Amino acid sequence: MAITDIVAPGRRRTGLPTQHQQAPTLTATWHVWGTTASVTVDDPSALNVARRIVSRQFLAAEKAAARFRADAELHKLYKAGGRPVTISPLLAELVSAALAVAERTDGDVDPTVGAAMTANAARRGQDISIVPVCGSRPTGSRPAPGWEQVRLEGRKLQVPAGTTLDLSATAKAAICDMAAARVRERVDAGVLVRLGGNAVSSGPAPDQGWRVPITDRAGHLDSEVFLTANAALSSSQIGVPPRHRDAPVSYLIDPHTGDLPLPVWRMVSAIGFSCLEASAYSTASLVRGIRARNWLTQLWVPARLITVDDDELFCGNWSAHTLPDTPASTLS
Incomplete structure (x- = not known):
């Protein structure tokens, strides 16, 4: 699976239902590359094969x-x-x-x-x-x-x-895309692959969509989105070191200054057609600071931005990927 391009998401309806009930799925979770990995399938008989494929892909990438x-x-x-x-x-x-x-x-x-x-x-x-x-x-x-x-x-x-x-900043997202595609090639089931803040679906989605939690490492503003078939989410965070031995030197760097980005956003989540695309939006937004919101809005990227003061801002049709009672109204 060659990664040759990044496509900006267009204006399309997600078709997410208004019901809160989630169709039954089966998930395997483990640790790799200093973070949590998981694979979820909508056919229990496909879980073992999917888990082997994804774990091998992740370990090879690491x-x-x-x-x-x-x-x-x-x-x-x-x-x-x-x-x-x-x-x-x-x-x-x-x-x-x-x-x-x-x-x-x-x-x-x-x-x-x-x-x-x-x-x-x-x-x-x-x-x-x-x-x-x-x-x-x-x-x-x-x-x-x-x-x-x-x-x-x-x-x-x-x-x-x-x-x-x-x-x-890109390898974990890219390997999620590769792993999900590989699973889809091997099993006749819908699949959701996650690695850290990245998640991507391949094949058919459950009737209610794939439910994907967004974990705020600061512990204040956890959230949840629903992904349709063949969609991806990436969340990038800054300012709170992850609980891993390599955390002291894993902070995001602004390549234009060689230093930490200016503290405007502490977390950005974006939705795209691939993890690589979504990760590009979320990571670049942390570096761009105050310019990020206009950039995401112009591209109509569904995104959620949390400032260092815990204010939430939204771009694109983010609300279409959340439950109706989730406070995620789009701000322009």
């Missing part, structure tokens, strides 16, 4: 692209000193996804921020001993070298010497 794994394939790039290297088909897919998002967000989501992330954490006195030593020369806290400097042709990848990639 081994390929996790910045905090010393044995990750991603780190082999830095020994090349700027020379082209041949990478696995999976890593090539994940890098391609990151570059596509970088281009479509005007560089607001940039995979070349790895060194800036580590330098930013070190400057704040945080423990960076868990981060593998990458790059051929020291890098300070500076704006990202730029995604345009990364060259990918098929499976040949060239990264400038001293540039450290971080694919965390």
Whole structure:
């Protein structure tokens, strides 16, 4: 499944019912890549196969692209000193996804921020001993070298010497899309795949849609949406460190400054036709700050934005993806 484009959602009705009852589904949940993963199917007989497919996909992606794994394939790039290297088909897919998002967000989501992330954490006195030593020369806290400097042709990848990639902003979303599509190829059932704040459905949806909770790590404004068939949700958060050993150096970085984004939004959730698309909207919005709302509104993206003061703002037809009594009226 090649990830070659990101499509803005159009103005269409979701067809969600007004009933609160949810059709029976079966879910398997586990932990991978420092977060919670799950797969839900509408046919109990398909759960074991779906779980195997999704767990293998997630584990393979972690081994390929996790910045905090010393044995990750991603780190082999830095020994090349700027020379082209041949990478696995999976890593090539994940890098391609990151570059596509970088281009479509005007560089607001940039995979070349790895060194800036580590330098930013070190400057704040945080423990960076868990981060593998990458790059051929020291890098300070500076704006990202730029995604345009990364060259990918098929499976040949060239990264400038001293540039450290971080694919965390896109890889988890991209692998959700791949895993859901793979399950749909193998089983005759509707499926919902989740990894952290990303969720994507494939195949038919239950009559009431796929019920997907949105967890606010700050513990104030949990919510819930309903996804139709072949739709996706991505929630990005900032300012509250996740409960994981690599949390001190996993904050989002503004690639234009090499520092943390200005604290405008602490969580953004967006709905799209794929996890990669939705993740591009939610992550870029955290970086864009006050400009994000107009951007999402112009694209008619269903989105929910929570400010650092816990105010909620909505874009697009977000209310069409919530229960009628959920306080999510669209604001213009």
